[in-house]
Amino acid sequence: MAVENRDPAVRLDRGFWLVTLLLAVLAAIGIVYWALLAPITSWLPEAVDKAQQIDSLSRFLMASGTALFIFVAGYLLYFSIAFRRRASDGPDAIGVQIHDNNKLELWWTIVPAVFVVVMAIFSIQIWAGIQLGDNNGMVVEALGHQWFYSFRYPDVHGEITNEMHLPLGTPVTLHVTSYDVIHSFWVPDMRIKADMVPGIINTLRFTPTKVGRYQIVCTEFCGTLHGEMNKQYLVIDTPQKYKAWYQGWQQKNAHASDAIPTQSTGAISLSGGNVNAGKMLFTQKCSACHALAPFSQKVVGPGLKGVLSDPAHPNLVDGAKATPENVAKILQKGYKGDMGQMPNQTANGLTDKDIADLVAFLKSTK
Amino acid sequence: MAVASSLLSTPVTHGHDDADQLYIETRELRVQGFLLFMVSDLVLFSSFIFAYLYLRNTGQGWPPPGAPHVDIWLAAMNSVVLFGSGATMHFALENWKHRNFMKFASWMVATIVLGLLFLGGQGVEYVSLYTKDHASWGGSGIFGASFFTLTGMHGFHVFVGVIYLTVLLLQATAGTYTFSKYTGLTLGTLYWHFVDVIWVVLFSIFYLL
Amino acid sequence: MAVAAVHAGGIADHIHPEPEGFIRKYVFSIDHKIIGIQYLVTTFMFLVLGGMLAELIRVQLMNANGGFMTPDTYNEVYSIHGSTMVWLVIIPMLTGAFGNFVFPLQIGARDVAFPWLNMLSFWLFPPAGLMLYGSFLMGAPAAGWTEYPPMSLQGQAGTSMWCAAIFLVGVSSTLTGINFLVTLLKMRAPGMTYTRMPLFCWAQFVTAPLLMIATTALGAALAALFVERQFGVPFFDPTKGGSPLLWQHMFWFYSHPAVYIMILPVFGIVSEVFPTFARKPIFGYKMIAFSSCSIAILGFMVWAHHMFTSGMAPFLQLPFMVLTMLIAIPTGIKIFSWVATLWGGKIHFSTAMLFAVGFIATFTLGGITGVFLAAVPFDLHAHGTYFIVAHLHYVLVGGSLMGVFSGLYFWFPKMTGRLMSEKLGKWTFWLFFIGFNGTFLPMHNMGLLGMPRRVAEYDPQFQTLNRIASSFSFLMTFAILLIIINALYSIKNGKKCGHNPWNARTLEWQIPSPPHYYNFKHIPSVFANPYDFNEPLPYRGLEDELTDAPPPVPAAAH
């Protein structure tokens, strides 16, 4: 390029250095504020261990971001004022004809690079702490519905649909998935979220560190009332309080899986089951846990393609022969085996007719 | 395709034997434009190939439950046919360059016939899949989604290609191209080879993988 | 490679015969300048539409419990708002409008490589827009501009219309990309080497491949969604073995590069405006050009940073996080180079310059929040909240849109031969700048404090912040209204300004405003890059341009 005209030497005057000093001070203030003073926890409590870790990263990001912005914006402003065209210079006055300054350009490649590297390292550390933990915590499941959440606990039959309780200090492994469309499980006070994707199970690992009631918010658009999907709470209890709550639900739902709701006593008539209606129901209510695939294709429960005809699996999970009646029984009473909990009729919200339809549909899948 | 290539007409495509400079540059432009067009076409295929490989490797495993089994021999034969047509197309253009119209024409015809043969073969395959395994585009799950979409897209390209080549042959007969100015034919050849290459990929991911 | 293939009687020297008749001149024109202006007008109309939708959003959000629209309507509104602004405003405006009008002039060509293709590209575009808005009639798409399945699979009939419309826009911009690329490769005036190209040309040069490749990938995704909705071909439906995440991959593989389609040309605009008004060579020409390339390449390797929470394998998050952060480096190089260009300048603060300087400030802020989001742990908190909305408007409105306004004030005289009112312009800038920050700054807080995006009603604790945002958004609206009025008024009544009001040095300013249909009487030759203000203009063969020497005879052909 234009090497013909040699660049004049760059001379930075006192004004420049004064401004630099000023910006440095401002940047320092910004850094100190974000690193130490900013009362983050008074804006949003830190409900779990992960929250502290993420906040420490956020403080660092905010601090460096603020500093960088102050310098860029500061020089922008200063140069704009200092080098504006004054009345004194004529219309065709021109600026200093500088094209390049390799040293300078090298520097402003290195400095951001350093920032990026540090940010990356810090982020990766925190990331490892969040993503690489093992699933040995107490297992709880959260399921997204249009437009509410339901929760499942070990040894509590059926699903709890109002609040989610967790004991202080116990590591938790939270599996989330969805019954219908994509939702998301976010507790702002936990700082972490996971999307609830039908057919996929995402996992959050954390340890509650602060007693309180925390709002659960859905952040993935899920239809008409997506905005209403913030009405449920995560309650972090002292272990004793939690135990009481937990046992309460155990009793409350103890019969859910055995005592069949009033409308259906004993065997369900499977006559007039409608395949298509069953198909609909299946996609709505079952597909979150069951694939239409051979038994081996487990999602939460086994694949259900041809449960009634698969020679490889003459018996159902409960050992009974794979007959329409026995499938109906599982749908009616639910079943808990080593794969987990198959919800019962009430938990799945099925009428007898629904069950007849579903069985008819399952029969039709070969 | 034929349309696309005529849209690639620069202000001055109807060549004048005197303005040779003009011809050369016009040719450069059109060839380059056409290559870029094929790049984006390639991206189109790649996206669907990605989709196929993604579905194949997530969830249910491959072949998905109830997927029909594809007949590799039919496909292999079909491949031979298509590659053959690639060769004949090449000869066609070479003969044009050597100013031998008759040979050019006969190789073109051969290419077109082979192209039709390929389509026929694909038709047979589709029919048998449909009758034997009730495999259909929407009906047979992700198999249908990936197999019929990709092979269908390719088949469509072949179909268009056959028409395109026919048009070129007619134009050549009508004297649209001179032995020194034949950008249109070059583009046609490029396109046909492109379709060939795509098939290599599809064949290996669907029948060999 | 260096010297472009242009010779007397060569293709770039070819002149279309003067178009006669209104239709051929202004409607189905093949003249890149007319097509550019057609794009400009159409995109501004869509800006008004998309903006009105935006204001509807802001009105709805004045109250925590909404109430102005039903949730369903609201969802349609912001989905169309996003789709409009991205596909019908910013992308066609930066490539179709400014690209078409400016860069062929800057490289000293008589037109783009394929004028007819160019006309087709444009005429694919308005129908697409009509289809998108037509979808309101049949129940508009309501799952956001990203239309994630399974939501979009259940979406109303209009969702399929949306697929078709966006697909058309895609075809249009793919063709534009091809056209621009060939033009820039083959039709540069003699001596216009790659290191002498104005930086706006570089920007278009880097954007064109993005248009070609990324857009086609989107086309595939849209086609898949369309056939799944219409014919039940299962790509994305988990109950049929498909995968919702597949869509997210296919969509973002396009849409991240797309965000650079929406910013690289703006970088180009700023790189022209800065030297012109600072009366200084652009600082670090080569680095600016080079960093554009690296941004474009990196841009294809970071798409999954939109999917950190959606359940991709954790170990995949790392490369995407790091690569995303890397983009800060080339972008930083640009920012710093521009700031350095101001140093020691004699800055004339025309409205164009004001908008360009404002752009640096707001885009930097938006970019930095972008880097925050790239950090997975931070994103686990911020994803799907108003923090994202804040980020995207800082880069898209404070970035792209401000760049567009800068370009409008800058090139308007070239398009019309008249100046837009500078006095009104400066007012507009400050109104816009204040309105913009007032609208979107609070959204950072909303997001981090827990307000999700895409909600028609929200938790009362956010009401004050939202009311602030809404009120300022009306200010911003007013500002944009003024810009439009200013432009419309100045077409007829603006101050006549001769051929080079800013005495800029790139080629387009050396010929009459508006330029003749044949652009140049003789194709000039170039012997240095345009930014040395202490040198004479580095062009030969422009002597006749401003005289009333006869126009060149239409070339050999015909």
Ligand code: HEA
């Ligand atoms: C013009 C459009 C545009 C541009 C240019 C960018 C630029 C960037 N974006 Fe943005 N982005 C969007 C438009 C854009 N984005 C949109 C529309 C969405 C939302 C989509 C949706 O969900 O609806 C989005 C969402 C989005 C996400 C997903 C958030 C989420 O949904 O969870 C992420 C995450 O990584 C991200 C990152 C970035 C980064 C790192 C950049 C970088 O390119 C920025 C680089 C620039 C700078 C960094 C500033 C200047 C540099 C310096 C001053 C040097 C020093 C700085 C450092 C060292 C940090 N963006």
Ligand code: HEA
């Ligand atoms: C370039 C892109 C672009 C631009 C310019 C804008 C411009 C604006 N956007 Fe938009 N926006 C997006 C891209 C853009 N947006 C995207 C991609 C999304 C995500 C969508 C999704 O979630 O799927 C989004 C989402 C989005 C939301 C979040 C919705 C939600 O998540 O629930 C909001 C909320 O305030 C918003 C507001 C605004 C406002 C106030 C403007 C203002 O700047 C608009 C100002 C302009 C005008 C008003 C037009 C000019 C006015 C006149 C000519 C006068 C006549 C007008 C009236 C009388 C009203 N936008």
Ligand code: CUA
């Ligand atoms: Cu559930 Cu949004």
Ligand SMILES: [Cu+2]
């Ligand atoms: Cu992105």
